Amino acid sequence: xxxxxxxFLDLAPVTPEIIITISATVLLILELIFKNKAVLAFVAVAVxxxxxxxxxxxxxxxxxxMFVSDGYSTYFKLIFMINLILTILISLKYIQRQKAEYxxxxxxxxxxTTGMMLMASAKDLIILYLGLELMALSTYxxxxxxRHDIKSNEAAMKYFLLGAFSSALLxxxxxxxxxxxxxxxxxxxxxxxxxTEVTITLLLSMVLIVVAFSFKIAAAPFHMWAPDVYExxxxxxxxxxxxxxxxxxxxxxxxxxxxxxxxxxxDWTPILIGxxxxxxxxxxxxxxxxxxxxxxxxYSSIAHAGYMLIGIIPGTQESMSAMMVYMLxxxxxxxxxxxxxxxxxxxxxxxxxxxxxxSHPLVAALMLIFMFSLTGIPPTAGFIGKFNLFMAAxxxxxxxxxxxxxxxxxxxxxxxxxxxxxxxxxxxxEEVAIAPSPSLGIAILITVLMIFVxxxxxxxxxx
Amino acid sequence: xQIGYPVLSTVIFLPIFGALFIFLIKRTSEAFIxxxxxLISLITFILSVPLFTNFDKTTAKMxxxxxxxxxxxxxxxxxxxxxxxxxxxxxxxxxxxxxxVTVSWKGIKEKTKEFYAALLLIExxxxxxxxxxxxxxxxxxxxxxxxxxxxxxGVWGGPNRVYAAIKFFLYTLVGSVLMxxxxxxxxxxxxxxxxxxxxxxxxxxYNMQIILFxxxxxxxxxxxxxxxxxxxxxxxxxxxxxxxxxxxxxxxxKMGAYxxxxxxxxxxxxxxxxxxxxxxxxSVIAIIYGGIICLxxxxxxxxxxYSSVSHMGFVTLGIFALNTQGIQGxxxxxxxxxxxxxxxxxxxxxxxxxxHTRQIADYGGxxxxxxxxxxxFMVFTLASxxxxxxxxxxxxxLIILGGFTASKTLGxxxxxxxxxxxxxxxxxxxxxFFMETNPxxxxxxxxxxxEIITIVPLIILVLWxxxxxxxxxxxxxVSVQNLIDRINAVGLAQTAQQVIEVSR
Numbered sequence: 001x002x003x004x005x006x007x008f009l010d011l012a013p014v015t016p017e018i019i020i021t022i023s024a025t026v027l028l029i030l031e032l033i034f035k036n037k038a039v040l041a042f043v044a045v046a047v048x049x050x051x052x053x054x055x056x057x058x059x060x061x062x063x064x065x066m067f068v069s070d071g072y073s074t075y076f077k078l079i080f081m082i083n084l085i086l087t088i089l090i091s092l093k094y095i096q097r098q099k100a101e102y103x104x105x106x107x108x109x110x111x112x113t114t115g116m117m118l119m120a121s122a123k124d125l126i127i128l129y130l131g132l133e134l135m136a137l138s139t140y141x142x143x144x145x146x147r148h149d150i151k152s153n154e155a156a157m158k159y160f161l162l163g164a165f166s167s168a169l170l171x172x173x174x175x176x177x178x179x180x181x182x183x184x185x186x187x188x189x190x191x192x193x194x195x196t197e198v199t200i201t202l203l204l205s206m207v208l209i210v211v212a213f214s215f216k217i218a219a220a221p222f223h224m225w226a227p228d229v230y231e232x233x234x235x236x237x238x239x240x241x242x243x244x245x246x247x248x249x250x251x252x253x254x255x256x257x258x259x260x261x262x263x264x265x266x267d268w269t270p271i272l273i274g275x276x277x278x279x280x281x282x283x284x285x286x287x288x289x290x291x292x293x294x295x296x297x298x299y300s301s302i303a304h305a306g307y308m309l310i311g312i313i314p315g316t317q318e319s320m321s322a323m324m325v326y327m328l329x330x331x332x333x334x335x336x337x338x339x340x341x342x343x344x345x346x347x348x349x350x351x352x353x354x355x356x357x358x359s360h361p362l363v364a365a366l367m368l369i370f371m372f373s374l375t376g377i378p379p380t381a382g383f384i385g386k387f388n389l390f391m392a393a394x395x396x397x398x399x400x401x402x403x404x405x406x407x408x409x410x411x412x413x414x415x416x417x418x419x420x421x422x423x424x425x426x427x428x429x430e431e432v433a434i435a436p437s438p439s440l441g442i443a444i445l446i447t448v449l450m451i452f453v454x455x456x457x458x459x460x461x462x463x
Numbered sequence: 464x465q466i467g468y469p470v471l472s473t474v475i476f477l478p479i480f481g482a483l484f485i486f487l488i489k490r491t492s493e494a495f496i497x498x499x500x501x502l503i504s505l506i507t508f509i510l511s512v513p514l515f516t517n518f519d520k521t522t523a524k525m526x527x528x529x530x531x532x533x534x535x536x537x538x539x540x541x542x543x544x545x546x547x548x549x550x551x552x553x554x555x556x557x558x559x560x561x562x563x564v565t566v567s568w569k570g571i572k573e574k575t576k577e578f579y580a581a582l583l584l585i586e587x588x589x590x591x592x593x594x595x596x597x598x599x600x601x602x603x604x605x606x607x608x609x610x611x612x613x614x615x616x617g618v619w620g621g622p623n624r625v626y627a628a629i630k631f632f633l634y635t636l637v638g639s640v641l642m643x644x645x646x647x648x649x650x651x652x653x654x655x656x657x658x659x660x661x662x663x664x665x666x667x668x669y670n671m672q673i674i675l676f677x678x679x680x681x682x683x684x685x686x687x688x689x690x691x692x693x694x695x696x697x698x699x700x701x702x703x704x705x706x707x708x709x710x711x712x713x714x715x716x717k718m719g720a721y722x723x724x725x726x727x728x729x730x731x732x733x734x735x736x737x738x739x740x741x742x743x744x745x746s747v748i749a750i751i752y753g754g755i756i757c758l759x760x761x762x763x764x765x766x767x768x769y770s771s772v773s774h775m776g777f778v779t780l781g782i783f784a785l786n787t788q789g790i791q792g793x794x795x796x797x798x799x800x801x802x803x804x805x806x807x808x809x810x811x812x813x814x815x816x817x818x819h820t821r822q823i824a825d826y827g828g829x830x831x832x833x834x835x836x837x838x839x840f841m842v843f844t845l846a847s848x849x850x851x852x853x854x855x856x857x858x859x860x861l862i863i864l865g866g867f868t869a870s871k872t873l874g875x876x877x878x879x880x881x882x883x884x885x886x887x888x889x890x891x892x893x894x895x896f897f898m899e900t901n902p903x904x905x906x907x908x909x910x911x912x913x914e915i916i917t918i919v920p921l922i923i924l925v926l927w928x929x930x931x932x933x934x935x936x937x938x939x940x941v942s943v944q945n946l947i948d949r950i951n952a953v954g955l956a957q958t959a960q961q962v963i964e965v966s967r
Contacts, residue, residue: 378603394647406640425617425625
């Protein structure tokens with residue numbers, strides 16, 4: 001291990017992370033100067049955009065091979081940037097309304113995103129853990145940023161306790177691996193495991209890591225925190241959490257399981273299949289019973305994690321990329337739906353949507369598009385995502401799993417359509433006011449456009 | 464055969480863009496919205512006429528084809544075309560849409576803009592379903608249509624509309640997603656193409672054919688609807704607004720039977736042959752069960768809805784008889800059912816606009832109050848029963864002929880279905896139009912010019928097909944023969960194979 005004595009450090013692969021980390025720190029100072037916090041938001045968007053700009057030229061490894069920037073990580077980082085930008089756009093006016101407009105808000109978003117980027121690029125379990133904790137700590141605070149709201153506090157607390165628990169499991173798993181292989185480098189672990197026999201300790205460490213990441217992606221039966229946290233956190237943060245950390249979790253699962261644990265693939269595939277089926281079942285069935293739209297979207301995001309696991313399980317090139325495309329599409333449609341929740345002054349209960357088509361036809365039509373896209377009805381992006389994913393799984397021989405998935409996705413129509421039904425087929429009880437703002441409008445415009453562009457011309461995201 | 468414009472793309476996308484244009488019109492200018500919708504549907508119909516006049520009846524090849532790459536990396540093409548099996552449905556769609564616009568003129572008072580936009584969106588996607596030659600494109604249209612149809616039932620429907628709409632949506636979606644898995648399996652086994660014509664030239668292993676047959680069956684049987692997955696239909700029909708019922712009965716449920724003809728039979732001929740008895744038995748159950756249930760109905764629309772189950776039983780019976788008469792009769796009966804049941808729903812809509820009740824018990828003596836209306840209704844009643852001289856006779860006659868050829872018992876049972884049909888339709892007519900005049904129908908005006916114009920085209924078609932069916936049968940002759948050859952050729956090859964194996 002002479003990596004510490006490298007003559008000089010090549011910082012090019014980590015440029016995007018550096019840009020974001022420095023800006024996040026600078027934002028903390030700027031916050032003291034500017035009374036108008038909107039400035040910070042614009043700076044944050046500019047930072048994200050410039051990080052996105054330098055990403056393609058940042059391929060390579062650094063820190064003695066602990067950090068890698070490749071096509072895989074870059075694609076996930078692209079999703080993180082989109083997630084970040086859309087979240088900032090929908091947050092701007094909303095956090096003012098929620099009296100949560102603290103300057104730290106935007107820098108915490110940036111820090112959390114840096115954590116995700118480290119996770120996607122981690123080639124070493126230590127970097128992975130660092131990234132995970134950076135992301136997790138920032139999101140704990142963000143979930144509780146409505147300091148005077150008890151629900152928000154509860155959400156943060158719950159998220160923190162369960163998150164810390166899952167981090168501990170992960171650490172335990174990592175330490176077992178280290179004990180067996182004396183390395184934390186993912187590739188070296190893989191080489192080592194290829195030559196060793198499968199021991200109970202190895203399986204235990206694999207199971208611990210599976211459980212830890214199931215917590216992160218809110219897969220059943222480790223999903224219990226998600227509905228409460230999603231409900232309690234400010235809607236903008238819920239949108240952020242339902243895409244970013246999830247994508248980061250999937251990025252890590254892909255790398256850890258297909259590289260480090262490749263030799264014991266036969267052992268973890270059944271576990272992931274079980275988790276995928278259970279996740280789809282729990283997400284889709286419990287979503288039906290919800291009365292709060294944020295809780296419903298929480299269960300829906302659990303269900304979508306189940307679909308995405310179907311992309312992980314076969315482990316072919318096609319299925320992995322299908323999973324990544326699905327994540328990207330999910331980011332657009334899910335944040336779009338949350339943007340509408342935010343657009344309504346009072347839009348947290350499903351009953352708040354009754355008669356919306358009468359008072360605000362355009363808003364209702366937009367929500368309708370997001371709901372049908374989440375269901376996966378053509379010609380929306382949601383359909384392309386599912387189609388792509390299922391096609392890859394069938395090709396890899398998992399037809400029976402796809403049949404289960406499509407049945408559950410048909411069930412999902414019921415709760416997504418309940419929103420549509422409330423908007424279009426129920427009489428209005430009281431006029432719901434909307435709180436439009438230019439930035440929110442831009443976010444909705446981007447998401448709707450992407451839903452149709454991807455839905456009608458899938459070539460832009462596949463191939 | 465060269466026409467100056469791509470006919471099929473035009474008739475698909477003109478209504479869709481028309482719908483988008485209607486979205487842009489100001490909500491308050493209702494008259495403008497209505498006239499725009501009418502104009503668009505009229506132009507679409509006129510532009511679809513070349514399909515009728517310029518169709519080459521001597522070939523089974525696809526005509527009016529259009530082919531462009533759409534998603535090259537998946538091998539998806541934007542491919543359109545019609546043959547003798549699909550061309551008439553495109554025409555029926557463009558015609559019925561006009562009538563749906565005119566019949567809704569006064570009845571739809573709320574959210575007019577969304578209503579007409581939804582109607583035109585349905586039209587575009589329906590035609591897309593019939594004209595697609597690429598399975599992926601087909602599936603897009605097939606599913607996309609669910610959205611406006613769901614809204615049409617759920618927003619402008621009757622008191623129990625929300626339940627009916629969600630039931631309709633979930634039933635069809637579950638069937639469709641199973642077909643989607645089938646499509647993916649087919650895609651992977653055909654060598655990365657969604658090209659329907661290419662798939663038709665392939666021979667798949669028998670076991671795979673059976674599985675795929677049932678996967679596609681799930682989608683089509685729900686749409687037809689075949690017994691026992693028909694239960695969404697009475698609810699959807701009953702609760703839908705008049706235009707929605709007409710579209711449902713007229714075209715939407717034909718897509719299921721069309722799907723059997725276009726996919727199940729030519730793609731999986733061995734399976735179709737093996738499963739034909741099962742399909743025919745299910746059809747006969749639908750014919751008789753649907754008919755008997757009709758006798759017990761107290762709601763006008765519900766009765767006609769159940770009669771659809773019975774009539775569509777005839778259609779699937781004819782199709783799975785797997786002979787020329789049966790299939791031709793089945794296709795013709797689909798057209799007939801679209802015309803007659805569409806017309807009956809229009810008629811119910813016309814009287815409902817006046818009385819606002821659908822209970823049969825609230826009617827009686829309508830013939831003395833609305834004599835013109837009664838005369839029109841009589842024609843459709845007789846056509847529905849299948850009286851010689853009307854289109855219903857030709858269709859059912861051919862189907863029973865085909866059914867007899869395939870199985871004597873089932874032929875007899877199906878024929879008895881016609882008797883039940885006569886019973887419930889004539890009894891319905893008697894209760895509504897004769898007997899004592901019910902005070903609830905007293906004093907309403909007879910049909911006005913708009914309503915008469917809506918109905919007359921359908922009367923003409925009823926008599927035209929009834930007296931000279933060859934105009935329409937000639938469209939499908941070659942295509943149906945081609946289809947039967949495809950099924951039998953494969954079967955023969957297999958029998959030959961078996962003979963060889965046995966002799967060894």
